[in-house]
Amino acid sequence: MARRNDHSRDEIKALALDAAEALLIEEGVAGVSARKVATRIGYTAGSLYQVFANLDDLYWQINLRTLKRLNSALLPRQSLGAAEQLAGLASDYVTFAKQHRALWSLLFEHRSASSCSMPEALSQQIEQLFQEIEVLLARLNPRADSEQVRCAARAVWGGVHGVAVLTLRDKLFLQQTTAEQAILASLIENFINGWQQESGHASTAAY
Amino acid sequence: MARRNDHSRDEIKALALDAAEALLIEEGVAGVSARKVATRIGYTAGSLYQVFANLDDLYWQINLRTLKRLNSALLPRQSLGAAEQLAGLASDYVTFAKQHRALWSLLFEHRSASSCSMPEALSQQIEQLFQEIEVLLARLNPRADSEQVRCAARAVWGGVHGVAVLTLRDKLFLQQTTAEQAILASLIENFINGWQQESGHASTAAY
DNA sequence: AACCTTAATTAAACATCGTTTAATTATCAA
DNA sequence: TTGATAATTAAACGATGTTTAATTAAGGTT
Structure with missing residues (x-):
């Protein structure tokens, strides 16, 4: 036909x-x-x-859809303080990952063979997320310079992402199902507490 | 033949x-x-x-090798303080990931089809790593109870892992090549600062 | 209505893949 | 020397991603 x-x-x-x-x-x-x-x-x-173009192209387009859904799953919570907003975003992020395991795994864990670089549309969505985090962190510690804020945003969001990754892989060895929320809370709370009392000195220690 | x-x-x-x-x-x-x-x-x-047994079996055995190498790449540094030890471990971890991209990716990002559960030998090695972290964190905040230490260890190590993941995927949008060390430093330093001043009250906020 | 161009759709082909099977043959014990 | 055992291979099977040529429907032009 x-x-x-x-x-x-x-x-x-x-x-x-x-x-x-x-x-x-x-x-x-x-x-x-x-x-x-x-x-x-x-x-x-x-x-x-x-x-x-090929199956990888199809995968990328699924990932684009997933990222859009993820963005709309990250609720604003503008009435709350910056710390609570950050914790809420982190919670939403991991909750989304758990609810959409398969889609989320494809988004972050699929090695694409052909076009190894990420499509522009995907990069933009991620960068937008980072900027939201930066705004919140800058509000929490106005003394920090922009480079520190950049670092901190990537640190805390990398951290949240890592918890999500390990949760989905069951590599955290948790007893309860809901324990990853406690871990997230520990991560955010301790980080923010440290961040708020951070002085202006640049911390570039080498190991 | x-x-x-x-x-x-x-x-x-x-x-x-x-x-x-x-x-x-x-x-x-x-x-x-x-x-x-x-x-x-x-x-x-x-x-x-x-x-x-099959190719997945071969993959698992490669992963077992990789994990052993990773463990021996995490240097002791017993002369330093707990905070510096933790930062050093984190640095070693990400450095290893960058130096052995392919092996590391297989270890953490390969979905195995047949036997979805991780072999016992692998789980043990990971759990051992967690316990090292717990010891260091307990030393940094003796007031914390064991459940808090468990949470914190998984939080900070999930965080380090997340930075490693995003670094290898170039999803942190960094200018310099060495910038992920600065991010790691921010993560560890701020987390530890927060952790050391953490009071005993259980923090189980819901969002 | 008849024709022709265009473009969508398919079946078939190709190389490769993981895995299983039967056949072959080297080794070792008796 | 014979026979059993076990290692190794070639071939087969079904499935994969992708390309190709052939088919055929739709739309515009006469």
Whole structure:
């Protein structure tokens, strides 16, 4: 058969992404194959290549979707103080990771073979997140210079990310299921306490 | 041909692991295939299955090696104070990750399809690392109870791990190459400062 | 209506993959 | 010398990502 015109290009793209996400959730990343995705939407593997450059392209587009959802899962909480906002963001982040394990894993743990560099759209979304953190940290310690704030934002967010990673991999060896929230609280609280009393001296110790 | 007896079982195992590691470093995880590994050591793909249950088994054994190397890359520094020891360990950890990108990525980012649970030997090594951290943190804040220490150890080490992950993925958007050391320093220093002044009250805030 | 161009869709092919199987053959014990 | 054992291989199987040529429907032009 040929030229069915059942769906527009964009429709097929959306259908394929939906099917791939479902497959990803059901069977994990290993379960996502061109043939399976295509079959689910009533097409053939070859058709996908009219809409995606390759499977990595499809993965990146799923990641873009995931990152958008993640951004909208990070609630504002503007009524609270900066410390509570930061803790809330961290909690939201890890909660999202737990709720969308498969999508989150693809976003952060999938090695793409072909185009090793991240698409521009993805980078921008991440950088935007960093800037939110920087604003909060600057408010918590107005004495810190911009370079310190940059460092601290990456430190604390790397930390939150690390807790999320290890939680999803069960590499924290926790008893309770909800314990990662206590760990997050420890991370944020202690970091902020230290950050608020940080003096202006640049701390570049070498080990 | 058959029954060459050129090498013992253990020798073949070691040869295969060496070849697989080299392949991993040269071409990334996608470049490691049963046929390629076998060819490199002068055998055939089928022979590997006499020594490994499957490729995931081979991956786990590489990971076990990597973890041992990582452990011996974490230098003691017993002459220094607890804070400096912790910072040193963190620095060693990220340095190791950068120096052994491919091996490190396999250890922490490879999703194994078949046996999803981690082998016992791996878990033990990780738990041992956590306990070192706990000792140092307990020394830094003797007022903290054991549950707080457990949380803090996982928080700070999750944090270090997260910085390592994001560094290797270039998702921290850093200018300088050495900047991740500054970030690590910020993480450790601020966390420890907060941790040392932490009072005994349990902090279980919900967001 | 008839024709032609265009573009979507498919089936088939290709190389590769992990893994299993049967066949081969070297080694060792009797 | 024979026979059992075990290592090794070649070949097969199903599945993968991707490309290719062939098909055929749709849309515009006469």
